Amino acid sequence: MKVACTVWLGAKGVKASDLSRLLLKEEQTAAYSVEIWKRFRKWGGIPTGITQNVKDLLASREIENIFENSDFILMLNQASGDRQILAKQLNISPHQLSYVTNSGEGEGLVFYGSTIIPFKDKFDNSLMLYALMTSKPDEVEKRKKLGIGERND
Incomplete structure (x- = not known):
C-alpha cells in the first residue's frame, strides 16, 4: 500500500512539526488523523508523527490516544513543560530526563515498549x-x- 503526502514546495521555514500541529489543531482534521493512524496500523503500516512540542500534541484527547498507543518514541532536547509531561506519561526517571535537558545535537532518549535507552550519535x-x-x-x-x-x- 502506498500513502501519498503533500509537501509544501518552496515554503520557507515550514517544518514537518508545524504541519503536524496544523493538522491536529482543528477537531475535524484531528479526528481524521486518528482514524487514518488506526487504519494504517491495522493494515500493517508504521505510521509516523513528529512534533516539536508534545503538549500541543496532547491538547486533544483523541491525539493523546495515538501517543499512548505508540511503541516507539524518539526524544531529542525537550522544553521543561514537555519534559514533565513525557516523564509522567512514559515513566522516565530524573536521571533519564537529563538526556533530553539542554542536550546537544544527536543526543536524546529512545522509548521502545517499556525500555528507555539514552543515546549520543555524533x-x-x-x-x-x-x-x-x-x-x-x-x-x-x-x-x-x-x-x-x-x-x-
Whole structure:
C-alpha cells in the first residue's frame, strides 16, 4: 500500500512539526488523523508523527490516544513543560530526563515498549550521507547550490 503526502514546495521555514500541529489543531482534521493512524496500523503500516512540542500534541484527547498507543518514541532536547509531561506519561526517571535537558545535537532518549535507552550519535558531518540527511537550513541551501542529492530522471 502506498500513502501519498503533500509537501509544501518552496515554503520557507515550514517544518514537518508545524504541519503536524496544523493538522491536529482543528477537531475535524484531528479526528481524521486518528482514524487514518488506526487504519494504517491495522493494515500493517508504521505510521509516523513528529512534533516539536508534545503538549500541543496532547491538547486533544483523541491525539493523546495515538501517543499512548505508540511503541516507539524518539526524544531529542525537550522544553521543561514537555519534559514533565513525557516523564509522567512514559515513566522516565530524573536521571533519564537529563538526556533530553539542554542536550546537544544527536543526543536524546529512545522509548521502545517499556525500555528507555539514552543515546549520543555524533555523525561525521564531512560525509556525503550527512549532506543528504541534514535539515539545517543553511546546510540544505549549500547542498542545493552544490547540486548534491538532486535526481536526474
